[in-house]
Amino acid sequence: xxxLITVRDLTFRYRNQPPVLRGVNLTVQPGALVLIAGxxxxxxxxxxxxxxxxxxxxxxxELTGLIQCxxxxxxxLGVRERGQYLGVxxxxxxxxxxxxxxxxxxxFGLENLNLAPAVLVQTRERALxxxxxxxxxxxxxxxxxxxxxxxxxxxxxxxxxxxxxxxPFAYLDPRSCEQLLAxxxxxxxxxxxxxxxxxxTELVTRYATHCYHVHQGRLQPGLPPPVISEPLPSxxxxxxLTVKTTGLxxxxxxxxxxxxxxxxxRVLLQGANGSGKTTLLRLLSGLVRPTQGKLEILGxxxxxxxxxxxxxxxxxxxxxxxxxxxxxxxxxxxxxPGVDPAWARTLLERLNLPPAQHPQALSQGxxxxxxxGAVLARRxxxxxxxxxxxxxxxxxxxxxxxxxxEFTTTGGTLMxxxxxxxxxxxxxxxxxxxxx
Amino acid sequence: MVKTFSWxxxxxxxxxxxxxxxxxxAVVTQPIAQIIPIPxxxxxxxxxxxxxxxxxxxxxxxxxxxxxxxxxxxGLILGLINPIITLVLLVPALVTELVMALVAGYGSRxxxxxxxxxYFEATVLGGVLGTVTGLTAAFGINxxxxxxxxxxxxxxxxxxxxxxxxWLGERVVAQLQKAGxxxxx
Amino acid sequence: xxxxAPAVWFRQVNPLLKMIFxxxxxxxxxxxxxxxxxxxxxxxxxxxxxxTPRLPWLGWLGLGLLGGGAVLTYFxxxxxxxxxxxxxxxxxxxxxxxxxxxxxxxxVRALQTVRLPVGLVLGVVLIWRFLPLIRQESERIxxxxxxxxxxxxxxxxLIFSGLFVPLIxxxxxxxDEVTVGLETRGYDPQAPHRPARAWRGAxxxxxxxxxxxxxxxxxxEWSH
Numbered sequence: 001x002x003x004l005i006t007v008r009d010l011t012f013r014y015r016n017q018p019p020v021l022r023g024v025n026l027t028v029q030p031g032a033l034v035l036i037a038g039x040x041x042x043x044x045x046x047x048x049x050x051x052x053x054x055x056x057x058x059x060x061x062e063l064t065g066l067i068q069c070x071x072x073x074x075x076x077l078g079v080r081e082r083g084q085y086l087g088v089x090x091x092x093x094x095x096x097x098x099x100x101x102x103x104x105x106x107x108f109g110l111e112n113l114n115l116a117p118a119v120l121v122q123t124r125e126r127a128l129x130x131x132x133x134x135x136x137x138x139x140x141x142x143x144x145x146x147x148x149x150x151x152x153x154x155x156x157x158x159x160x161x162x163x164x165x166x167x168p169f170a171y172l173d174p175r176s177c178e179q180l181l182a183x184x185x186x187x188x189x190x191x192x193x194x195x196x197x198x199x200x201t202e203l204v205t206r207y208a209t210h211c212y213h214v215h216q217g218r219l220q221p222g223l224p225p226p227v228i229s230e231p232l233p234s235x236x237x238x239x240x241l242t243v244k245t246t247g248l249x250x251x252x253x254x255x256x257x258x259x260x261x262x263x264x265x266r267v268l269l270q271g272a273n274g275s276g277k278t279t280l281l282r283l284l285s286g287l288v289r290p291t292q293g294k295l296e297i298l299g300x301x302x303x304x305x306x307x308x309x310x311x312x313x314x315x316x317x318x319x320x321x322x323x324x325x326x327x328x329x330x331x332x333x334x335x336x337p338g339v340d341p342a343w344a345r346t347l348l349e350r351l352n353l354p355p356a357q358h359p360q361a362l363s364q365g366x367x368x369x370x371x372x373g374a375v376l377a378r379r380x381x382x383x384x385x386x387x388x389x390x391x392x393x394x395x396x397x398x399x400x401x402x403x404x405x406e407f408t409t410t411g412g413t414l415m416x417x418x419x420x421x422x423x424x425x426x427x428x429x430x431x432x433x434x435x436x
Numbered sequence: 437m438v439k440t441f442s443w444x445x446x447x448x449x450x451x452x453x454x455x456x457x458x459x460x461x462a463v464v465t466q467p468i469a470q471i472i473p474i475p476x477x478x479x480x481x482x483x484x485x486x487x488x489x490x491x492x493x494x495x496x497x498x499x500x501x502x503x504x505x506x507x508x509x510x511g512l513i514l515g516l517i518n519p520i521i522t523l524v525l526l527v528p529a530l531v532t533e534l535v536m537a538l539v540a541g542y543g544s545r546x547x548x549x550x551x552x553x554x555y556f557e558a559t560v561l562g563g564v565l566g567t568v569t570g571l572t573a574a575f576g577i578n579x580x581x582x583x584x585x586x587x588x589x590x591x592x593x594x595x596x597x598x599x600x601x602x603w604l605g606e607r608v609v610a611q612l613q614k615a616g617x618x619x620x621x
Numbered sequence: 622x623x624x625x626a627p628a629v630w631f632r633q634v635n636p637l638l639k640m641i642f643x644x645x646x647x648x649x650x651x652x653x654x655x656x657x658x659x660x661x662x663x664x665x666x667x668x669x670x671x672x673t674p675r676l677p678w679l680g681w682l683g684l685g686l687l688g689g690g691a692v693l694t695y696f697x698x699x700x701x702x703x704x705x706x707x708x709x710x711x712x713x714x715x716x717x718x719x720x721x722x723x724x725x726x727x728x729v730r731a732l733q734t735v736r737l738p739v740g741l742v743l744g745v746v747l748i749w750r751f752l753p754l755i756r757q758e759s760e761r762i763x764x765x766x767x768x769x770x771x772x773x774x775x776x777x778x779l780i781f782s783g784l785f786v787p788l789i790x791x792x793x794x795x796x797d798e799v800t801v802g803l804e805t806r807g808y809d810p811q812a813p814h815r816p817a818r819a820w821r822g823a824x825x826x827x828x829x830x831x832x833x834x835x836x837x838x839x840x841x842e843w844s845h
Contacts, residue, residue, distance in 0.1 A: 054801050058446070060619070079804035088805040095795065095802035098750050104726050112807035140753070154806065287764050307767040316768050322791055323761040324768070326783055328611060336769070358615035360790045374769070445810050446800040448740045452747035453796040456755050457789070459748065488785060509744025512732070516720035518713060519647050604781060608789050617793050 010065035038214035039393035040365030087155030127157035145176030242413035247293035271434035315380035321371035385416035457489035487601015494542035528558030560594035636731035650711030658841035673721035
């Protein structure tokens with residue numbers, strides 16, 4: 001069978017940098033579901049960007065080698081021109097949506113194809129039906145999973161033979177993951193080819209027809225070897241209670257289950273998207289005030305304590321590390337006023353961070369490690385983590401989890417949310433189900 | 437050196453995001469401006485924050501037309517509150533573009549300083565003149581519109597805030613360059 | 622929210638016609654010399670206001686006009702006071718009526734059909750879509766400051782480094798991602814303009830009403 005995509009001897013380097021990809025060869029048959037894994041910064045997203053035409057057009061850099069779709073050479077085509085051969089779903093789907101309602105959004109893409117009005121309506125209705133999307137819902141009312149389905153609907157409506165997805169499972173709960181997987185499998189059964197770049201390999205492996213990983217710039221068959229090996233010993237919780245909640249509720253939702261978390265404990269909050277896990281962390285950190293119930297941190301009622309004061313004992317690492325980076329260098333971010341310099345140096349080393357770099361120049365994985373380091377530098381008694389494992393390769397994740405393990409063995413209390421099952425296994429965390 | 441090629445999609449998008457910053461600056465400062473009864477106070481409070489985004493836009497896009505490209509959508513959107521705001525924003529933008537076209541754009545720090553200065557001076561002085569004209573017409577009183585006691589302090593303050601906005605903007609430009617996030621080649 | 626029939630009708634009027642009417646009303650507001658003609662214009666605008674979702678600042682405007690009117694009585698006669706109050710209303714009302722009765726998508730589509738430069742139209746589209754996101758980003762950054770023990774309200778000198786710099790980094794990064802996003806959706810700034818919307822019955826009725834309004838205003842203005 002004639003391959004759909006052929007990549008020959010692809011090498012890519014960013015400006016004045018060593019190559020990120022070296023001599024990559026890849027052949028993809030129609031109807032295949034291809035998984036590409038790899039560590040953070042290994043170059044797997046760069047490979048997807050090269051296929052989509054995003055690199056080097058939008059990233060700068062130099063590309064050599066051949067990228068071909070059937071007998072069409074794609075190298076000289078921009079992102080938009082490649083759109084007739086391949087559809088792309090970016091990691092942050094928000095940046096692919098431009099209107100207010102689902103119908104308008106589908107129209108936006110189809111009008112860009114200059115379709116005749118009758119064909120446009122027909123194509124739009126088919127896409128809405130196939131992806132089970134309501135007609136006139138506002139985009140702002142859609143969940144992350146629904147937005148992703150909408151972008152998929154928009155992309156699929158254009159009818160390209162190849163679909164490229166960049167970490168589509170990153171922010172999805174298990175149910176949304178299953179829905180997305182079912183959809184992708186269905187597309188491959190109709191002859192469409194799907195290439196997925198993903199960290200959460202356990203989700204895709206069983207359905208993928210081919211698995212690859214990028215290591216040291218080269219595309220290799222199979223999955224990368226696991227880095228996290230031995231789980232941490234079970235935490236030795238102490239009698240002192242760090243967190244105690246009674247009938248805690250926010251807004252119109254029913255109260256959360258009452259929590260009692262001891263010093264040194266590790267607690268994983270689990271629940272579907274929108275179940276209120278993040279809100280619970282925001283309540284615990286004082287960012288939002290409960291509308292009902294009582295919250296005690298280290299025996300103190302937090303009702304009258306401001307967030308800024310509570311921050312001396314409670315640290316929260318947000319889902320998006322970009323919101324938490326303020327300094328002009330990594331070193332400055334960790335060496336905050338009042339932080340023990342020896343401890344700050346240890347954190348820099350343990351998290352494998354380059355001290356002189358500008359925080360915003362780091363990779364996403366490094367930024368997450370830095371945000372965690374900046375919180376731990378202040379030596380909080382309670383550390384709250386919101387989905388910080390997203391986008392982390394095993395090696396980077398391992399660095400963070402080891403440090404967090406030590407944090408709890410030295411008396412810190414850890415509460416986190418994560419969709420990643422290996423995190424719970426490794427941390428030996430007590431799982432609390434949240435369903436709001 | 438001046439970029440001579442035509443506007444690209446990424447330029448339009450960058451300008452739109454700078455416009456968002458300018459709108460946010462207006463949202464933050466206008467409630468405060470409303471309670472201070474000084475002609476031109478809106479611009480005086482708005483300029484240092486808006487100047488950051490204007491300077492950044494000038495640094496990235498550099499070409500003549502940049503100021504209008506950034507402020508055009510702002511003017512159109514604020515025109516939904518009142519079309520007079522569109523004029524107040526865009527006439528000074530046009531004046532700035534005409535003057536800066538003589539030096540072919542915003543490719544250096546000095547040119548960006550002048551761009552800011554001209555724009556905010558024109559906005560403040562235009563605002564003061566407009567307010568005085570409106571008030572004298574409404575109240576039927578005879579106050580000279582070109583009153584140096586009004587224009588000199590307003591012009592000086594506008595110069596100061598424009599300079600502050602430019603200085604803060606250049607600081608952000610330097611940080612973005614250090615982080616490798618701003619290609620102004 | 623369910624709208625009553627005339628409000629539904631007014632939402633169907635072509636946004637371009639509403640824009641032209643807004644500019645016309647503004648020109649009249651600045652140009653009319655008699656308070657009776659101005660009253661006809663404001664009366665029409667107030668009727669349109671009934672078709673608009675409630676404007677939260679109307680109460681404040683009323684109070685301001687009463688206060689302003691009281692002050693004005695020291696400077697001018699009652700006709701002058703009436704004219705000034707009506708003029709202010711005629712200047713302030715048209716644009717919110719347009720904005721409140723036009724879905725943003727219709728407005729953008731209308732701007733696209735009048736062949737405004739692509740940069741301006743795309744700018745409006747992107748601002749409409751992404752300004753709420755950028756605002757949300759600024760709220761998250763504000764909160765992140767609180768989480769490190771810094772309340773920016775109490776430390777305004779840190780607002781630049783603590784809020785603006787990280788926010789600008791986010792905006793620059795969004796700008797790059799949105800450019801790619803637009804291209805992946807097939808958007809081409811050089812593509813031909815979209816065709817104008819078909820003329821509807823609501824447009825004819827609106828034009829007729831505006832015609833009647835103009836004739837009435839002209840009558841009052843020139844007969845006095």
